[in-house]
Amino acid sequence: MTIRVFAPAKINLTLHVTGQRPDGYHLLDSLVIFADAGDRLTFRPAADLSLTVTGPRAEGVPTDGRNLVLKAAALFEGEQGAAITLDKHLPAAAGIGGGSSDAAAALRGLSALWHQPLPDPDAVLSLGADVPVCLHPRAMRMRGVGEDILPGPVLPDRMGILLVNPGVEVSTPAVFKALSRKENPSMPHPPGWSSAAVMAHWLAEQRNDLEPPARRLAPVIREVLDAIAATEGCLLARMSGSGATCFGLYDSRAEAEAAARIIAPAAPHWWVQAASPYSTG
Ligand SMILES: C[C@@](CO)(OP(=O)(O)O)[C@H](O)COP(=O)(O)OP(=O)(O)OC[C@H]1O[C@@H](n2ccc(N)nc2=O)[C@H](O)[C@@H]1O
Numbered sequence: 339m340t341i342r343v344f345a346p347a348k349i350n351l352t353l354h355v356t357g358q359r360p361d362g363y364h365l366l367d368s369l370v371i372f373a374d375a376g377d378r379l380t381f382r383p384a385a386d387l388s389l390t391v392t393g394p395r396a397e398g399v400p401t402d403g404r405n406l407v408l409k410a411a412a413l414f415e416g417e418q419g420a421a422i423t424l425d426k427h428l429p430a431a432a433g434i435g436g437g438s439s440d441a442a443a444a445l446r447g448l449s450a451l452w453h454q455p456l457p458d459p460d461a462v463l464s465l466g467a468d469v470p471v472c473l474h475p476r477a478m479r480m481r482g483v484g485e486d487i488l489p490g491p492v493l494p495d496r497m498g499i500l501l502v503n504p505g506v507e508v509s510t511p512a513v514f515k516a517l518s519r520k521e522n523p524s525m526p527h528p529p530g531w532s533s534a535a536v537m538a539h540w541l542a543e544q545r546n547d548l549e550p551p552a553r554r555l556a557p558v559i560r561e562v563l564d565a566i567a568a569t570e571g572c573l574l575a576r577m578s579g580s581g582a583t584c585f586g587l588y589d590s591r592a593e594a595e596a597a598a599r600i601i602a603p604a605a606p607h608w609w610v611q612a613a614s615p616y617s618t619g
């Protein structure tokens with residue numbers, strides 16, 4: 339028996355930082371979607387627990403107990419075996435939740451393999467603020483420090499996404515620390531949208547509050563945003579999470595793919611990926 343779980347890239351279409359808790363964690367209000375670009379995990383029965391990391395973005399990803407996949411496995415009752423393979427396609431520490439999405443995929447895969455319920459919500463949150471939302475890979479509104487999640491709006495039938503990462507790792511705590519103003523307005527209720535253009539118009543009124551501090555720490559983010567914004571048909575260019583990955587929105591996947599064909603050869607060291615929204619339905 340082999341269980342396969344896809345771990346899609348997370349995109350913060352908006353990221354409003356609305357306050358800070360006494361323990362230092364920030365309060366967020368974020369519209370999150372997922373892309374059909376991501377990592378692939380397989381789970382097979384085995385006497386011992388093991389993790390093998392493969393794929394084009396495997397380099398530098400920990401294979402020991404620091405890997406969020408093994409941290410997720412440790413939340414289940416008892417010591418059980420599984421041979422886990424993580425086929426890594428997403429850049430790490432990139433603001434698109436690669437590790438968090440892997441952790442959520444591991445929770446789902448091991449729950450099925452071991453016939454155990456998912457760990458309780460506090461345990462899931464202890465893996466990372468992004469892990470609860472990654473357990474529900476569809477349009478979601480995320481609040482609190484990441485634990486308060488509810489279904490988001492229905493996305494337009496047709497839209498294209500471009501993801502671009504300049505290969506610079508940005509530390510999430512460092513970006514939060516560099517944020518000058520912690521109390522910013524929350525996001526209005528996201529309505530449904532009839533098209534990607536109408537959606538982008540609404541999103542343009544919203545913000546990623548982590549973009550200015552991330553740009554100060556990694557000025558190349560400005561170049562990435564400019565490159566995306568200059569492509570034909572780009573409706574919105576913004577950074578995701580704490581960066582440095584930025585996204586572009588387009589009316590169709592074909593337009594996102596055309597933009598990727600412009601940017602990739604001009605910046606061979608950047609990770610450039612066209613995608614569509616991912617949804618488990
Ligand atoms: C900023 C976001 C937005 O979706 O995305 P990424 O840039 O990581 O993709 C997330 O909140 C990140 O989630 P995640 O990466 O799981 O965070 P954690 O491991 O729990 O926390 C890393 C560090 O970020 C800071 N942190 C994180 C979440 C939060 N609500 N407030 C914070 O201040 C803390 O300094 C914490 O030590």
Ligand SMILES: Nc1ncnc2c1ncn2[C@@H]1O[C@H](COP(=O)(O)OP(=O)(O)O)[C@@H](O)[C@H]1O
Pocket residue numbers: 398399400404405406407424429430431432433434435436437438440441510579580581
């Ligand atoms: N499965 C994993 N994939 C990627 N990084 C991981 C994984 N498990 C642990 N890590 C560690 O987590 C850190 C943050 O990775 P990631 O979740 O991809 O970033 P972000 O939170 O910015 O989206 C990395 O620096 C890496 O060392």
